[in-house]
Structures are given as C-alpha cells and as structure tokens.
Amino acid sequence: MERRSAIKNVLAIFGGAMTMSTLAVLEQGCQPVKDNETVGFGEESIRLLTETGDIILPDTEGVPGAGACEVGNIIVKMLNDCYSQADQEEVLSFISYVRDKEQMMDLTRSEREQLIGKIDAEVYGETKNTPSFSAKGYKLIKELTVFGYFSSEIGLTKALDYHMIPGRFDGCIDYHEGDKAQA
Structure with missing residues (x-):
C-alpha cells in the first residue's frame, strides 16, 4: 500500500467516526424536552411580577428600579424558555397566593x-412562621428579578458603572466609598 492511500484511508475512518458522533449529538439536541412545556402567564401575572420585582429592587437616588425595565416580561420569558414546567407551576402558585x-x-x-417584606422574612427563615405559599416560587421570582434587572440596559448602565468592551484595561483602580460596582 502506498503512503498516500494509507493517509486517505486513515482520514476517511477518523472523519467518518467524527461525523457520526457529531450527527448523533446534533440529533439529540434537536429533540424537544417534554418536561419543559410552557405554562400560561397572563397579563395580570406579568403585572404582578413586575410590581413584586419593583418592590424587591425599588428606585433609589435617581437609579430606576426593576419596574422600569419591566422585569415581569423578563421573568416570564426566562421561565418559559429555561425552566421546567414544575418550576413554572411553583411561580404560578405563588402568584395566585398573593x-x-x-x-x-x-x-x-x-x-x-x-x-x-413579610413573605421574604418567612422564606429566608427570619421569622418562625412556616410559609403558607410556595417558597420555591418566591425564591425563583427573586432570583430572576435580580438576574433580569442586572441583565437589562437600565440595570447595566444606571445601577452599575458600565464600560463597554473592548476598552482599556486598568488592573489597579482606586475604590472610593460610594462608587458603583463595575460591569
């Protein structure tokens, strides 16, 4: 056998093996996850989520709160796209409670x-009361409020000290009391 034909055969074998595994992974990724079905969130639920988020992260000293970036829409989008149906139902259970x-x-x-404030104290154990609502649903709402707010344009540019990248890197920056966190 010639060297050139041996190299072609080895490349064909490795290429075929790589292609088959790649195709298998791609096929697996294209199958919908049955557990992640959308649960209905109506306009009233979105408004209540926005109001809850605005209480969790209110307006402060010229910085808009979570209500300004309509965090309820962000929470619903994240729940529908990234969370299981069980998690969505936990959030809906909390919404129906309040x-x-x-x-x-x-x-x-x-x-x-x-x-x-009372709900937050019950969920995070600051009181001895056992929550009569979905504590997991409230925790999800609180986590998604913080994530949604600081991922929004308002949260990045108004609440944080945002510097667009690429930019200059300074490894040692003096911190002064009252400075915003870097984003």
Missing part, C-alpha cells in the same frame, strides 16, 4: 412593601 389570598394589587404601595 393575588387571591393577599389581594396584593388592591393594596397601597406601602402595604405591598410590607407584604413582600
């Missing part, structure tokens, strides 16, 4: 803040 039992949207802003 909407139906606590009548959150009928309360004043001050009363809403007190309600969310």
Whole structure:
C-alpha cells in the first residue's frame, strides 16, 4: 500500500467516526424536552411580577428600579424558555397566593412593601412562621428579578458603572466609598 492511500484511508475512518458522533449529538439536541412545556402567564401575572420585582429592587437616588425595565416580561420569558414546567407551576402558585389570598394589587404601595417584606422574612427563615405559599416560587421570582434587572440596559448602565468592551484595561483602580460596582 502506498503512503498516500494509507493517509486517505486513515482520514476517511477518523472523519467518518467524527461525523457520526457529531450527527448523533446534533440529533439529540434537536429533540424537544417534554418536561419543559410552557405554562400560561397572563397579563395580570406579568403585572404582578413586575410590581413584586419593583418592590424587591425599588428606585433609589435617581437609579430606576426593576419596574422600569419591566422585569415581569423578563421573568416570564426566562421561565418559559429555561425552566421546567414544575418550576413554572411553583411561580404560578405563588402568584395566585398573593393575588387571591393577599389581594396584593388592591393594596397601597406601602402595604405591598410590607407584604413582600413579610413573605421574604418567612422564606429566608427570619421569622418562625412556616410559609403558607410556595417558597420555591418566591425564591425563583427573586432570583430572576435580580438576574433580569442586572441583565437589562437600565440595570447595566444606571445601577452599575458600565464600560463597554473592548476598552482599556486598568488592573489597579482606586475604590472610593460610594462608587458603583463595575460591569
């Protein structure tokens, strides 16, 4: 056998093996996940999520809060695209608790803040009360509020000290009390 034909045969074998495994991975990635079906979030749910997010991250000293970036839409998008149906149902369970039992949207802003503060204290164990609602649903909402806000243009540019990359790198920057975090 000639050297040239041996190299062709080896490349054909390796190329075929690589192509078959690559195709198998691609085929596996194209199959929909049955557990990740969308659960319905209506306009009222989005409004309640936005209001809850605005209480979690309110406006402060000229910096808009989570309500300004309409964090409810971000939360619903993330839940529908990235979370399981069980997680979506946990969030919906919490939403129905604050909407139906606590009548959150009928309360004043001050009363809403007190309600969310009480819920937060129950979920994170600051009180001895056992939550009568979905603690996991509230935790998901809180995590997605923080993620959605600091991923939005408002969160990056107004709440953080945003510098577009590529830019100059300074390895040693003086920190002064009151400076914003770097983004």
